[in-house]
Structures are given as C-alpha cells and as structure tokens.
Amino acid sequence: MAGFYTSNGWVTIRARQLAREPICRGCERKRAREVDHIKPISEGGAARDPSNLQSLCRGCHRAKTNVQRRGLVWVADKHRGCDANGYPLDPAHPWNASSASLNAADDVGRSITSASRAGTVRPSNR
Ligand SMILES: [Zn+2]
Numbered sequence: 001m002a003g004f005y006t007s008n009g010w011v012t013i014r015a016r017q018l019a020r021e022p023i024c025r026g027c028e029r030k031r032a033r034e035v036d037h038i039k040p041i042s043e044g045g046a047a048r049d050p051s052n053l054q055s056l057c058r059g060c061h062r063a064k065t066n067v068q069r070r071g072l073v074w075v076a077d078k079h080r081g082c083d084a085n086g087y088p089l090d091p092a093h094p095w096n097a098s099s100a101s102l103n104a105a106d107d108v109g110r111s112i113t114s115a116s117r118a119g120t121v122r123p124s125n126r
Contacts, residue, residue: 026060026076
C-alpha cells in the first residue's frame with residue numbers, strides 16, 4: 001500500500017481533500033494535515049472516492065487508527081457523550097438514526113454493539 005500513498009493520483013486527491021476541508025473533522029479545531037479513509041481500504045473502503053475521505057489532524061487520525069486496529073468504532077471527541085437530555089451526540093448512534101434505518105434491525109443491532117464497545121453507550125437507568 002506504500003506505493004499507493006506516494007502515487008501521483010493519491011497526492012492530487014489528498015491535496016484536493018485538504019483544500020476542500022482544511023479543518024480536522026474529528027475535533028473541528030486543528031488544521032487538518034492528513035487525509036483519512038473513513039472506511040479503511042483494508043476493509044473494502046474506496047481508495048479514491050471523495051465521499052470516503054475526511055481531513056483529520058494528526059492526533060485524531062492516530063486515535064482513529066488505534067481504535068480501528070482494536071476492531072472498535074472511532075467516535076470523534078465532539079460526538080462523545082450526551083446532551084442535556086441524555087441523548088447521544090454521535091449522529092451515527094442508533095438513537096439518532098432515521099426511522100428508515102431503524103427498520104433495518106440487523107444494522108441497528110450491529111451499531112449498538114459497536115458503539116457499546118467503543119465506550120459511547122452507558123447503561124441507562126430508565
Ligand atoms: Zn483533530
């Protein structure tokens with residue numbers, strides 16, 4: 001994969017992505033210096049599709065990579081925890097899913113499992 005990241009095609013795609021999205025999508029504070037494949041290439045993610053790319057700072061990229069290596073789902077800092085009403089901030093959390101995707105019970109189950117392992121879901125007293 002080293003060849004891919006030094007190829008002219010990737011260098012151009014990377015520069016375009018950083019120009020389009022100069023601020024880290026993870027923390028929304030730091031300047032992005034790295035382009036991340038949202039779904040890793042090793043898991044079948046599209047290598048050159050802009051919709052599978054996001055700009056990240058080094059810290060967020062490293063954190064995401066470390067979490068994914070352990071088989072977990074990365075949740076950006078800004079999406080951790082819950083709001084004043086106890087609802088999860090993570091837009092990918094099943095509680096925030098549209099009714100259409102809630103009908104896909106299989107996906108919801110998998111999302112809950114993944115989110116729980118990432119430490120974003122806490123037991124509810126309700
Ligand atoms: Zn960041």
